[in-house]
Amino acid sequence: MTQPEHAVRASTTKGNDRVGTILVAAKDILVTQGFANLSYRNIAKGAGIAVGNVNYYYPSKDDLMVDLAHYIFDQWDTRFRKRVPAKLKDDREIFRFSVEFMISENKRDRTVNLLMEMWAMANHSPSVSKMLGAFYEKMRTWISEMIGRVRPQLSKDSRDLRAALITAQIEGLMILIGPKRVRYSELAGLERAAVFQIERLAFSD
Numbered sequence: 001m002t003q004p005e006h007a008v009r010a011s012t013t014k015g016n017d018r019v020g021t022i023l024v025a026a027k028d029i030l031v032t033q034g035f036a037n038l039s040y041r042n043i044a045k046g047a048g049i050a051v052g053n054v055n056y057y058y059p060s061k062d063d064l065m066v067d068l069a070h071y072i073f074d075q076w077d078t079r080f081r082k083r084v085p086a087k088l089k090d091d092r093e094i095f096r097f098s099v100e101f102m103i104s105e106n107k108r109d110r111t112v113n114l115l116m117e118m119w120a121m122a123n124h125s126p127s128v129s130k131m132l133g134a135f136y137e138k139m140r141t142w143i144s145e146m147i148g149r150v151r152p153q154l155s156k157d158s159r160d161l162r163a164a165l166i167t168a169q170i171e172g173l174m175i176l177i178g179p180k181r182v183r184y185s186e187l188a189g190l191e192r193a194a195v196f197q198i199e200r201l202a203f204s205d
Helices: 013-033 040-047 051-057 061-083 091-105 109-122 126-150 156-177 190-203
Strands: none
Touching: 013 040, 013 051, 013 061, 013 109, 040 051, 061 091, 061 126, 091 126, 091 156, 091 190, 109 126, 109 156, 126 156, 126 190, 156 190
C-alpha cells in the first residue's frame, strides 16, 4: 500500500506522531460524541496537546476532515487485512471475502452510527462533505484495484465505474440489514444474493 495521506502532512517523526495523535483523538470524538463535538478545542483536550498544535498541523478544517477520512479508511483496511484467512490465495476468493467483510462491517453499531451521521452532516457542512467524498474515493479505489487483479484486461474507466456501483450497493444494504433494522422474512438470503450479484458486476464482460 502507499503511505497514508495523513502521514505526508508532517515531515518529521515528531510531526507524524503528533498528526497521528490528533487523528486518533478526532476519530474517538467523532464515534462517541458525533460531529457536533468535533471542535479543535475538544480534539486538543483528547490528544493532550495545546489547541495551537492542532491549528498548526490543520489550519484548515477541510484538511483535517479529509485526513480523518483517510485515517478511518486506513484503520478499516488494516482490520480487514488481519481478518483475511491465510488459506485464501486466489484474488477472486479474496474479493468475495472482502465484499462479505464490508457487508458485515455495515451491521456494526459504531460503523453505522459514523456513516449515517456523516451522510446527514454532509448536506450541511462543506468540511464533512469533503470528508465523505474522501472516504468513498478511497473505498472505490480499493475495490477497483481488487477488480483489476482479477480482470487486468478491463480498462481503468470500466473498473472505476464498477467499483462505484459496488460501493453504492454495499452501502445501500445498510438501510435493510443495519443494526436495529426490522428483519423482514422476504429479505432472507439478501446478503448472499448481494455478494453473488456484486461478483457478477465486478467480473462480467
